[in-house]
Amino acid sequence: MQDNSYLSVSSKFTFGPLFSSSVGKETLELHLFPPYTTMKSAEEEAFSYAPNVSLTLPLSMGNPCLSTPYHNLQSSPVISVSSNHQLGYGGHEDNGAPGYYLSPSIRPNGAPALESPRIEITPYTGLHHGNQFPEDEIEESMPNKRGNSIVTLTLPNADNYRDPSCLSPASSLSSRSCNSEASSYESNFSYNYDNSPQNSPWQSPCVSPKGTAQDERFHQGLVPCPLVASPRHSPSTSPRTSITEESWTGNRSPRPSSPCGSKRKYSFNGVPCRHPSYSPNHSPTPSPQNSPRVSVTDETWLPNTNQYTNSAIVAAINALTTDGVTDLGEGIPVKSRKTMMDHSPTMSLKVEPGGEDLGSGELPQEDFSNPRLPFKKESFCGDFLVVPPAPYSWNKPKPYISPSLPALDWQLPSCSGAYSLQIEVQPKSHHRAHYETEGSRGAVKALAGGHPVVQLHGYMESEPLTLQLFIGTADDRLLRPHAFYQVHRITGKTVSTASHEVMLSNTKVLEIPLLPENNMRAIIDCAGILKLRNSDIELRKGETDIGRKNTRVRMVFRVHINQPNGRTVSLQVASNPIECSQRSAQELPLVEKQSVDSYPVTGGKKMVLSGHNFLPDSKVVFVEKAPDGHHIWETEAKVDKDSFKSTTLVVEIPSYRNKGLTSPTQVNFYVCNGKRKRSQYQRFTYLPANVPIIKTEPNDDYESTQLCGPVASGLNAHSKSYYNQQVLTSMIPPDPGSCLVASFPSCQQRHMVMPPSSPSSSPKLHDLSPSAYSKCLSGGQNQLASLQQPTAGVATIQEVPSRSVVVHPSSPDQSSLIMLQPQVSQHLNGSCSHGFQQPTLCPNSPSSSPVPSAAQEPSYAQAYSPPQPVAMGQPLPKTQRNGSPTEQPGPLPLLQEESSQHSLPVTVKQEPQDLDQMYLDDVNWLIINGLTTINPVYHL
DNA sequence: ACGCTGGAATCATGG
DNA sequence: GTCCATGATTCCAGC
Numbered sequence: 001m002q003d004n005s006y007l008s009v010s011s012k013f014t015f016g017p018l019f020s021s022s023v024g025k026e027t028l029e030l031h032l033f034p035p036y037t038t039m040k041s042a043e044e045e046a047f048s049y050a051p052n053v054s055l056t057l058p059l060s061m062g063n064p065c066l067s068t069p070y071h072n073l074q075s076s077p078v079i080s081v082s083s084n085h086q087l088g089y090g091g092h093e094d095n096g097a098p099g100y101y102l103s104p105s106i107r108p109n110g111a112p113a114l115e116s117p118r119i120e121i122t123p124y125t126g127l128h129h130g131n132q133f134p135e136d137e138i139e140e141s142m143p144n145k146r147g148n149s150i151v152t153l154t155l156p157n158a159d160n161y162r163d164p165s166c167l168s169p170a171s172s173l174s175s176r177s178c179n180s181e182a183s184s185y186e187s188n189f190s191y192n193y194d195n196s197p198q199n200s201p202w203q204s205p206c207v208s209p210k211g212t213a214q215d216e217r218f219h220q221g222l223v224p225c226p227l228v229a230s231p232r233h234s235p236s237t238s239p240r241t242s243i244t245e246e247s248w249t250g251n252r253s254p255r256p257s258s259p260c261g262s263k264r265k266y267s268f269n270g271v272p273c274r275h276p277s278y279s280p281n282h283s284p285t286p287s288p289q290n291s292p293r294v295s296v297t298d299e300t301w302l303p304n305t306n307q308y309t310n311s312a313i314v315a316a317i318n319a320l321t322t323d324g325v326t327d328l329g330e331g332i333p334v335k336s337r338k339t340m341m342d343h344s345p346t347m348s349l350k351v352e353p354g355g356e357d358l359g360s361g362e363l364p365q366e367d368f369s370n371p372r373l374p375f376k377k378e379s380f381c382g383d384f385l386v387v388p389p390a391p392y393s394w395n396k397p398k399p400y401i402s403p404s405l406p407a408l409d410w411q412l413p414s415c416s417g418a419y420s421l422q423i424e425v426q427p428k429s430h431h432r433a434h435y436e437t438e439g440s441r442g443a444v445k446a447l448a449g450g451h452p453v454v455q456l457h458g459y460m461e462s463e464p465l466t467l468q469l470f471i472g473t474a475d476d477r478l479l480r481p482h483a484f485y486q487v488h489r490i491t492g493k494t495v496s497t498a499s500h501e502v503m504l505s506n507t508k509v510l511e512i513p514l515l516p517e518n519n520m521r522a523i524i525d526c527a528g529i530l531k532l533r534n535s536d537i538e539l540r541k542g543e544t545d546i547g548r549k550n551t552r553v554r555m556v557f558r559v560h561i562n563q564p565n566g567r568t569v570s571l572q573v574a575s576n577p578i579e580c581s582q583r584s585a586q587e588l589p590l591v592e593k594q595s596v597d598s599y600p601v602t603g604g605k606k607m608v609l610s611g612h613n614f615l616p617d618s619k620v621v622f623v624e625k626a627p628d629g630h631h632i633w634e635t636e637a638k639v640d641k642d643s644f645k646s647t648t649l650v651v652e653i654p655s656y657r658n659k660g661l662t663s664p665t666q667v668n669f670y671v672c673n674g675k676r677k678r679s680q681y682q683r684f685t686y687l688p689a690n691v692p693i694i695k696t697e698p699n700d701d702y703e704s705t706q707l708c709g710p711v712a713s714g715l716n717a718h719s720k721s722y723y724n725q726q727v728l729t730s731m732i733p734p735d736p737g738s739c740l741v742a743s744f745p746s747c748q749q750r751h752m753v754m755p756p757s758s759p760s761s762s763p764k765l766h767d768l769s770p771s772a773y774s775k776c777l778s779g780g781q782n783q784l785a786s787l788q789q790p791t792a793g794v795a796t797i798q799e800v801p802s803r804s805v806v807v808h809p810s811s812p813d814q815s816s817l818i819m820l821q822p823q824v825s826q827h828l829n830g831s832c833s834h835g836f837q838q839p840t841l842c843p844n845s846p847s848s849s850p851v852p853s854a855a856q857e858p859s860y861a862q863a864y865s866p867p868q869p870v871a872m873g874q875p876l877p878k879t880q881r882n883g884s885p886t887e888q889p890g891p892l893p894l895l896q897e898e899s900s901q902h903s904l905p906v907t908v909k910q911e912p913q914d915l916d917q918m919y920l921d922d923v924n925w926l927i928i929n930g931l932t933t934i935n936p937v938y939h940l
Numbered sequence: 941a942c943g944c945t946g947g948a949a950t951c952a953t954g955g
Numbered sequence: 956g957t958c959c960a961t962g963a964t965t966c967c968a969g970c
Contacts, residue, residue: 439945534962583963645957
């Protein structure tokens with residue numbers, strides 16, 4: 001599993017890798033990697049772009065655009081790793097392992113630490129926060145302290161690190177298993193994959209290791225707490241090991257109270273959060289990974305860990321000597337390893353009843369690590385053939401196993417070269433997720449009935465691939481696994497698509513076969529959405545997201561394509577946002593489509609909005625926000641009440657405040673049904689009056705054409721609302737390069753326009769518009785893809801081969817380069833607005849969202865949040881203050897220009913923002929300031 | 941009996 | 956501290 005990933009070490013990376021993403025996704029580590037040191041070759045190949053910026057995002061390869069924005073953010077962490085251990089690096093998603101600074105002596109999991117994981121951080125710039133370690137926490141109080149000093153991190157007792165939290169998000173078993181109070185708690189334990197037929201022998205092996213991995217992750221964040229140790233250690237056994245439910249619940253009300261409030265407000269330094277960590281929910285955490293099925297008691301568990309450690313060491317050695325052959329199994333005891341590896345080294349899992357065996361023939365580790373080896377492939381295939389397909393089982397296509405698979409929170413492009421991963425049929429905008437306490441609410445459906453369809457275009461090989469699916473965020477921030485929702489595997493007669501689950505970090509991933517015989521097309525009728533209780537997640541160590549009103553998700557699909565040259569192309573595409581709450585779905589107005597995306601400043605044209613929950617008295621408000629989130633213009637559009645329908649609203653485009661507009665300006669509008677019932681921001685672009693109007697509508701069309709041919713099409717399908725808008729279509733310079741460099745002028749304009757935050761903003765994170773992500777991508781080949789997809793990112797190329805250095809953005813090195821943190825990224829988004837957002841951002845943490853960044857609970861962006869800012873702790877969901885450092889380079893200037901140009905009176909309407917919003921803003925502001933001051937890096 | 945829904949009661953949180 | 960609105964969760968009931 002996940003752990004494995006980090007095990008893999010290529011000889012190349014002598015140093016940096018230590019931090020491998022696997023180690024700590026969220027940890028600073030990744031960031032720390034000296035950009036050029038480690039992956040140099042890779043970078044060279046991949047990131048030629050890497051501009052002058054001290055930290056460049058490797059990602060840029062795929063998308064030129066990417067690089068730029070990030071630069072700002074990037075810090076130039078100088079980190080010298082004295083240790084050698086470089087095991088960790090696999091950028092694997094799985095790596096749930098939290099980045100952690102290992103103390104020489106002990107590993108988080110309690111196992112003896114590898115040799116010299118001593119890391120010295122020299123000038124540490126703010127972005128990273130070192131909270132992950134206990135010490136860090138301590139230091140949090142003295143944020144600055146870290147800054148410049150050389151820090152040697154040591155891990156305290158492993159136990160302490162153990163993150164109690166592992167929810168059982170993954171459980172595919174229906175929630176029913178869990179009931180009320182303890183539901184989460186129990187459910188966690190109860191999730192016995194054992195019960196499920198799916199369990200395969202190999203899982204067990206995974207368990208321990210995996211648990212370890214996770215633990216590690218959490219550890220980072222974990223504070224040494226006495227209590228912590230408990231449940232987790234003995235996952236399978238009795239959840240209650242140290243802490244009984246009662247003890248936990250003791251005071252708890254029947255329902256777990258949501259930590260949010262207090263957490264957000266009071267726990268800037270994260271102190272308060274610790275408490276939560278003890279919550280039964282967490283501790284018990286029977287995350288699938290830990291798989292209860294294997295009864296692992298502390299005793300058993302520990303031993304395993306040791307083995308793990310040992311093996312890890314061996315693996316590390318091997319890796320160093322073998323030139324990068326990644327040993328997936330490293331962390332795993334040898335025996336286990338084989339099995340594990342067979343499946344999906346990367347993840348832990350739950351396998352489908354038939355599925356598991358498949359393919360699993362035991363392959364030499366090398367196989368996984370080095371896809372290139374022909375014989376391996378063969379062997380692999382051979383196994384496949386041998387295994388008779390079980391009903392619903394699918395021969396698991398050769399899983400792409402690479403130590404360096406990009407973490408789930410990495411932004412990837414949807415197309416690269418000839419390959420294009422597209423969502424042919426988008427899911428409905430609403431899907432009521434089910435709680436663990438409920439039965440399944442079925443698979444996500446398509447708007448027109450049926451189910452979403454995903455297809456990989458341009459793939460001509462005969463070898464089947466694995467399509468990964470997970471539930472991602474749908475807010476402004478970078479696409480990443482959603483902390484409060486998990487994909488839920490649906491099975492039954494009505495399900496035609498085989499699938500199996502694996503856990504990557506804290507994220508459940510559904511693996512679906514993409515078969516050549518099916519045209520590399522998959523009907524996603526096997527995926528439902530599970531809602532995790534906010535309180536369970538928020539209490540997780542390191543979790544900084546809040547669940548309240550964070551009910552939008554996107555289905556994220558990924559595919560990893562091994563290429564003859566040994567590289568692996570990773571593509572990702574995200575669906576349109578899906579509202580998962582019952583209430584919101586019933587009450588909030590939703591705009592799925594708008595007939596017009598852009599129009600001259602004169603306005604006057606009728607625009608038809610298609611969506612749901614429109615009311616006769618619904619209002620449509622156009623808003624323009626400054627980078628700092630302030631409304632600089634707001635006006636209500638006339639709604640044609642006569643043509644009202646609950647699903648259609650006809651409005652007259654209002655004239656823009658500045659008739660002298662010289663360049664396209666993006667504003668937003670939303671539908672309002674009442675005080676707190678507003679739709680997400682929809683984007684609209686005002687064009688200079690004298691500019692020839694390019695036909696933008698119907699929306700549906702344009703995307704496909706503009707974007708990468710095929711790719712776009714998928715997205716377009718239904719609602720374009722999000723996507724469409726973004727594209728400034730005609731206005732946008734085709735020039736891809738524009739986005740690339742820091743200057744990305746084209747993007748800037750857009751940025752400027754864009755409102756940093758969504759209406760609902762902040763805390764709520766509602767603003768999903770995927771659109772934001774895509775636009776800038778236009779750059780190279782990939783542009784298209786990226787454009788369309790919210791997820792836009794850089795194409796990732798991994799070198800599977802020995803060196804294994806992956807060009808993957810994910811690679812630690814790269815990550816180091818990037819350093820972007822979620823928070824930042826958000827800003828970036830804003831800045832690059834449409835462009836891709838930080839594609840490059842490769843937060844180290846694989847599962848950013850879920851992952852606890854450890855110490856810094858407060859930090860909003862869990863894993864990524866900058867250290868210092870983090871300390872401030874706050875969620876910065878979106879940022880209103882786009883003006884933040886990141887954006888400044890681009891957008892701000894523009895704004896200024898415009899403003900200056902526009903002499904028109906600006907109507908500043910201070911919208912009564914929700915308090916929480918304000919709160920967030922303040923926080924953001926603080927953070928931003930902190931970042932700017934703290935991180936020189938931001939200044940490019 | 942089970943899975944999937946739709947609806948709604950009940951509990952929490954925040955203003 | 957109480958009341959109200961809004962959200963989150965849990966329950967129920969029907970198909």
